[in-house]
Amino acid sequence: MALRSAEDLPREKKRRTVSLRLLLIFGFGGLVALSVGGVLALSVYANFANTHSLLNRQADLTIEAMERTFVSDAEEAERSVQAVGALYEQGAFELNDRESEALILRPLLLSEPVIENLVIISNEGVMTGLIRHPRHEELLEAKTPPGKRAAPPKDLFKKNSETRWTKPLKRDGILFHSVIHPLTRNGKIVGMVSAAVGPFSLNRIVRGIGSDSNSKTIILNHDYELIAHSTQPELFRGKASIGIKDIADPTTRIIAAKILELGLRDRAEADSFRITETLDEGSREYIVMTKAVAAMSEQPYVLAAFFDAANLSSELERARIAAIVGLVAFVLAVAMAVFFGNRLSKPLTRVADAASRFARLDLASHKQLPVSRVREIDGQARAMNAMHTALSQFGQYVPKELVRRLMQSGTQATRSVEREITVMFTDVAGFTAMSEHMGAGDVVKVLNEHFETLCGQISKHSGTVDKFMGDGLMAFWGAPEADPDHARNAIEAARGIMEAFDAENRTREGQGLEPLKLRVGIHTGRAVIGNIGGSDRQNYTVVGDIVNVASRLEQLGKEMIEDRSVCVLISSQCRISAGDPSDLVPAGSHMLRGRKRPISVFALQIRNSGRDAPYKARAILS
Numbered sequence: 284m285a286l287r288s289a290e291d292l293p294r295e296k297k298r299r300t301v302s303l304r305l306l307l308i309f310g311f312g313g314l315v316a317l318s319v320g321g322v323l324a325l326s327v328y329a330n331f332a333n334t335h336s337l338l339n340r341q342a343d344l345t346i347e348a349m350e351r352t353f354v355s356d357a358e359e360a361e362r363s364v365q366a367v368g369a370l371y372e373q374g375a376f377e378l379n380d381r382e383s384e385a386l387i388l389r390p391l392l393l394s395e396p397v398i399e400n401l402v403i404i405s406n407e408g409v410m411t412g413l414i415r416h417p418r419h420e421e422l423l424e425a426k427t428p429p430g431k432r433a434a435p436p437k438d439l440f441k442k443n444s445e446t447r448w449t450k451p452l453k454r455d456g457i458l459f460h461s462v463i464h465p466l467t468r469n470g471k472i473v474g475m476v477s478a479a480v481g482p483f484s485l486n487r488i489v490r491g492i493g494s495d496s497n498s499k500t501i502i503l504n505h506d507y508e509l510i511a512h513s514t515q516p517e518l519f520r521g522k523a524s525i526g527i528k529d530i531a532d533p534t535t536r537i538i539a540a541k542i543l544e545l546g547l548r549d550r551a552e553a554d555s556f557r558i559t560e561t562l563d564e565g566s567r568e569y570i571v572m573t574k575a576v577a578a579m580s581e582q583p584y585v586l587a588a589f590f591d592a593a594n595l596s597s598e599l600e601r602a603r604i605a606a607i608v609g610l611v612a613f614v615l616a617v618a619m620a621v622f623f624g625n626r627l628s629k630p631l632t633r634v635a636d637a638a639s640r641f642a643r644l645d646l647a648s649h650k651q652l653p654v655s656r657v658r659e660i661d662g663q664a665r666a667m668n669a670m671h672t673a674l675s676q677f678g679q680y681v682p683k684e685l686v687r688r689l690m691q692s693g694t695q696a697t698r699s700v701e702r703e704i705t706v707m708f709t710d711v712a713g714f715t716a717m718s719e720h721m722g723a724g725d726v727v728k729v730l731n732e733h734f735e736t737l738c739g740q741i742s743k744h745s746g747t748v749d750k751f752m753g754d755g756l757m758a759f760w761g762a763p764e765a766d767p768d769h770a771r772n773a774i775e776a777a778r779g780i781m782e783a784f785d786a787e788n789r790t791r792e793g794q795g796l797e798p799l800k801l802r803v804g805i806h807t808g809r810a811v812i813g814n815i816g817g818s819d820r821q822n823y824t825v826v827g828d829i830v831n832v833a834s835r836l837e838q839l840g841k842e843m844i845e846d847r848s849v850c851v852l853i854s855s856q857c858r859i860s861a862g863d864p865s866d867l868v869p870a871g872s873h874m875l876r877g878r879k880r881p882i883s884v885f886a887l888q889i890r891n892s893g894r895d896a897p898y899k900a901r902a903i904l905s
Contacts, residue, residue, distance in 0.1 A: 343553070346572040350576050353502075353579070354576065354578050359397050360397060360398055361446050363395050363401065364446060367476040368467070371466045372467055374468075375387060378474055381411055399415045400414040401477070401478050403466070404476075406474055439463065439465075440475075443472060448578075453524075459480070460579040461479045462579075463475050463477045486511050489512065499514055499534075499588070500588045507527060507539065507585075509526075509535070509539060510524045510525075512535065518531070534567075537558060542571075542587060547573050547575060549575065553574045555570065557569070558571060569590060569591060570589065570590045572589070652667050652668055698813060700762075704759050704760060704761035704762055704807070704809075705773040705806070706829050707758045707759070707760075707776070707777065708756075708834045709756050710755035711799055712800035732787075734756065736784065736787065740776045740780045741758045741776050745760060747759055757825075757833075758773075762825070770857045773805050778866075788848050798848060800847070800848055800849070801848070801850070802844060802850050804851075806833040806854040807854065807856045809827065810826060832882070835876055836854060837852070839875065843886070852884050855882065855884070867885040867888075868886050868888060869885055870885055
């Protein structure tokens with residue numbers, strides 16, 4: 284189809300467009316003004332909501348302080364038993380030597396108020412240590428009861444350096460949490476050290492934090508039993524834990540039941556909720572903050588802090604008003620942003636998609652970009668449409684892979700390099716004589732159909748068409764991109780050409796036309812690939828003896844094509860580089876014109892085709 288010049292194209296009417304700069308100023312400028320105005324309005328209401336935010340922050344800080352103290356106390360106990368283990372391994376004391384043990388345990392027990400006892404247990408079941416009393420410490424020596432043998436400490440540990448918390452133990456109405464660490468010497472476990480944290484430490488945690496934050500704090504175990512209370516420590520006299528139904532304080536009971544209902548013991552993140560307690564004199568609302576903490580036990584505990592929200596009604600009302608205003612402003616801002624963003628993003632997205640397709644040389648799927656009333660977008664669309672036209676024309680004269688590399692890396696893509704590649708020459712036998720009896724249009728049609736088939740197979744198998752020479756062509760593999768399978772891909776392309784050409788000949792015979800014959804020569808070797816030519820005109824091609832050998836192999840096909848439709852001759856170098864395909868048969872050794880030594884030649888057979896007789900191995904020099 285003839286190309287029309289710019290003067291021949293129909294002129295479009297000049298349309299009125301809008302500047303993208305002005306559109307951004309008035310569109311997004313108005314959006315920003317609305318957003319800032321909304322923020323200013325919200326800030327006025329935020330000044331009246333400080334009490335609520337401070338209370339929430341206080342709740343966060345309280346639960347964080349509880350968690351930090353709870354974990355810190357657990358780590359103190361862990362460090363104590365680890366220190367005893369390290370001292371024993373260094374030989375600082377001996378098992379069952381109460382004097383040397385006391386020198387180690389007494390300072391640790393005095394320096395760590397969270398620990399209520401430190402006990403050493405040998406593999407034989409002998410237990411010695413210190414127990415903290417409100418007024419003094421005393422040594423305790425004990426053995427396992429008669430008839431019973433304690434499990435050897437070494438069976439409790441998976442490795443010599445392990446420190447672990449055991450299941451909480453209820454003893455005489457008191458709940459103890461014990462952390463144990465192995466005592467090792469010369470790589471063997473000979474006993475263990477245990478540190479216990481009792482109710483005194485847990486109530487100290489909640490009582491201290493509760494009084495500092497003007498709140499009530501509690502601790503629930505994994506069974507949702509109350510084990511510590513900041514304002515009512517007397518509840519645990521003679522009791523290790525209290526079930527939810529048995530909690531006397533109605534507020535604590537309701538909050539514990541809600542924690543059970545929500546299943547908060549299995550949540551790693553902090554949770555908060557509001558709850559209302561109905562009393563005879565009315566109802567009171569509480570803000571509750573909870574956190575599940577895995578410390579001092581194999582199963583997590585729930586820490587909870589709750590605040591009276593009775594004095595926050597006015598602040599909460601202002602917060603609700605601010606939330607409504609903010610929501611309205613947000614919806615308007617989002618609506619405007621979506622509107623303008625959609626109007627601007629669609630054409631820009633189309634341009635980006637087109638540029639991406641151009642970079643991949645996927646020109647066939649491109650659709651002309653529509654014009655726009657935005658001047659800059661309209662200019663981009665016209666430029667991309669013009670680029671598509673230019674690239675489509677350019678791609679018909681230059682290999683697509685070369686164009687793609689030129690677009691990606693500029694002139695570096697065509698610099699000359701030397702490497703091993705594979706070259707193919709093809710030629711239609713007797714086409715010149717046949718074309719004398721054909722019209723010019725018919726000749727062009729046959730050649731175009733023929734080259735369409737060849738180029739399709741070459742491109743399919745990663746090859747590059749170098750040039751067309753009458754009814755023949757030259758192609759190569761291994762450039763511009765290096766390809767370790769260049770020889771195998773070239774043979775696969777030749778195999779595809781054979782099968783396609785054979786199918787075309789069957790079609791021609793069905794139309795009553797004379798079948799064509801095709802000669803193909805393929806050779807592998809080192810060559811120089813790059814731009815060849817003058818300063819104003821260059822051609823990206825292959826230079827080297829490999830080109831002459833491939834051409835001579837194609838010419839050798841004149842002697843061997845006989846009654847075959849396609850004759851593909853391949854050099855031994857190409858066969859070896861391709862991994863010796865099974866469908867290559869020896870075709871003899873031949874002295875090619877211009878070479879001093881003969882070259883071994885192999886022929887490619889058409890798979891599953893009975894049209895051509897198999898090649899006979901030759902042992903001649905021609």
